[in-house]
Amino acid sequence: MARKPAGSTVNALYAGVMTLPQLALSSLAIGLAIGVGLSLLVVWAYRARARAEEETSMTIPPGITDVLRSMDDAACVVDVSGLVLATSKAAARFGIEVGSTLENPELRQLVRGVRSTGETATESLRITRGGLSLDPRLVSARASAIGTRLVLLIIRDVTEQERLDQMRRDFVANTSHELKTPVGAVSLLAEAIESAADDPAQVRAFASRISAEAGRLGQLTGRIMSLSRLQAEDGLTEVAPVSIDEVIASSIEAHVVQADSAGVELARGGDRGVWVRGDAQILIEAVGNLIANAIVYSPRGSRVGVGVKADDDVVEIAVSDQGIGIAEADRERIFERFYRADEARSRRTGGTGLGLSIVKHATQRHGGEVRLWSRPGRGSTFTIRLPRIDAPANSGQGKKSKKKRARKGAPATGATRVRNGETA
Template identity: 75%
Template sequence: MDATPLALLALVLGAVIGAGVTAMIVAAVRARRTAQAQTSTVLPDGLTAVLASMDDAACAVDASGVVVVASPPSARLGIQAGTTLENTELRRLVRSVRDGGTATETIRITRERISQDSRLVSARASAMGPRLSLLVIRDVTEQERLDQMRTDFVANTSHELKTPVGAVTLLAEAIESAADDPEQVRAFASRISDEAARLGQLTGRIMSLSRLQSADGLGEFGPVAIDEVIASAVDAHTVQADSAAVELSRGGERGTWVHGDAQVLIEAVGNLLANAILYSPRGSRVGIGVKVDDDVVEIAVTDQGIGISDADRARIFERFYRADDARSRRTGGTGLGLSIVKHATQRHGGEVRVWSRPGRGSTFTMRLPRIDAPQQSPLSKRARKKTDKVQSKTAKKRRKETA
């Protein structure tokens, strides 16, 4: 019997069996890899380095909601590696992309341990496999606040402008009706002039506040003598103080300097003086003093007026807010003065503090970074003389009225 066909048959059977075994091994390896992929939480190459360099909060989350790795800013939202996502909406967002794709939602996050720390975020989840999802969280709280401020500013401005514009319109109609009565015409014309002045003041302060809040709203910064700032502010409000029978008193240290915009600082200090005079009783005193505290210059304006309640003190720096609305409107107040003071001080790297007690008066303090004095200029000497002259003139008039 010829052995050649048997050998060929054995060879064919061996090849078939070998191919079958190989196919089974390949299928087993693929199944194993698929199973590993479905259960693996191994991060893709480079993901950890990318997360470490991100400015936004971002993390990789497994199927059970546990954070595998997180970017440093994630800690501000209470998200840390090895912990479970606290926020139920974020967990739901991650589950929604488990089968693939991406999803984005705007969510308000309140940390359980800090109930007042509420943040509005834009969260985007993307699948990175059957077991892992990438969650990127962008904090939009500040953007929301700025948008709300713009909306409120436009609404408040429109409301405030309606009052003087409406008054001018009505008074113009009244003048037309009283054309044959010269006395009435003069009275209405005087009121129109007052409303126009109020409208001009309001418009000017709105423009000042808008400049302070814009990115390039200030002029070039340079060395500014606080003596000159105070002298100019006092000089600009001497007439108001005389009319209100309020004495202006200047004290404290001299020769201090800051880095900033002189005109903006003069306006800010002037607003504090105007408010102090406005809310002070006749015969009282408004003091403005300067103190150096290490590297900080403190400009304090103190009055003996009606004071501010605790509830009002928390809101007095808001735009258009008036602690005494009726009195402010009667005297032409715009509700923007203290807001301008706050923004002007902040733009100079400082802060504003307030102390007040109802019936005892108030003290507003602007704290600004101090710089070393440049070479002494004649202008600063003139400023000192101007301040002393204004203070002496006011004191003499006050003594004469008392006598």
């Protein structure tokens, strides 16, 4: 066999070995590959961790759902997009349901603010209830972060509370204003009596005026107390069958002297033997207030009529006058406390501005309503509508069926004039 030359063997050996530049390039390529691999591994690990955190943060913590079920307020848990994940039962009143998004922009802004700061926030907002733009509600909205991506939103309806607070503020302000007049008058008249101590006639005149102001003060205080009781109570404390005949008779009797002094005739007509359920004294005061108002606003020589009309389920007590009437602009506010359509006349006649408000609340407490008809220059008619009941067994009228009592049960009568406390 022929032998290879020694030089060719050396060349072959060197041919299998990299040169330095090749070795450097190979090392660089391997380093880049390892670097890219490590970078991809880090990115993958970061994303996996982020996904795990997101899945964890999107999970409602244990117990939150149970708390929502037991809440009376509207409450919900929302995610970063405003999607509702869980709700309390009351949330439906504001149109908030699981799977929906918050529609109110102010609520969404509140949630975004809490999510960005991580701090609990509370705001007073006016939002619609159930998507009805005609039913805005005043609410206290409180948002708190749950983790990094969820927010607990609690919506408390404070509309009624705010209304009551405003009523109290108005009541205190109006009462303070109304009490200043008689109290101030009594103080001035007392000083006048001191100055006129040597003049018996002047003293008697001032004393008479003090008595009148004291009476007005007593009337105002009494009506304030009556109205406060009616507004404070959720229902009537003393409920029993009430004869409308007795209510009308007592109301008229209490105002006969006032009518005679004003030259106004009182007349009673309509159905008799009608009964309702309620508090007799409250109803007497309510009807009496209507009669007193009718007398005040009636011209001398006119008539005030008190009529009763009953059907199957409703009793109507109407008090009509032939007075100056009520302007249309005043009709919506006529039942407000201390509101007077004719300020000068009311002051002159000693009106308190509370009578019609008492009528309204007394009627509502009995499950009824008050209606008003009026024409300027022709007069006014106030009608109290109350639920009717059958006459009690011990009334002597017996229990009638609705059909029978509607046709016959309470015979209508003609108008009965009342003079000096007696019918004529």
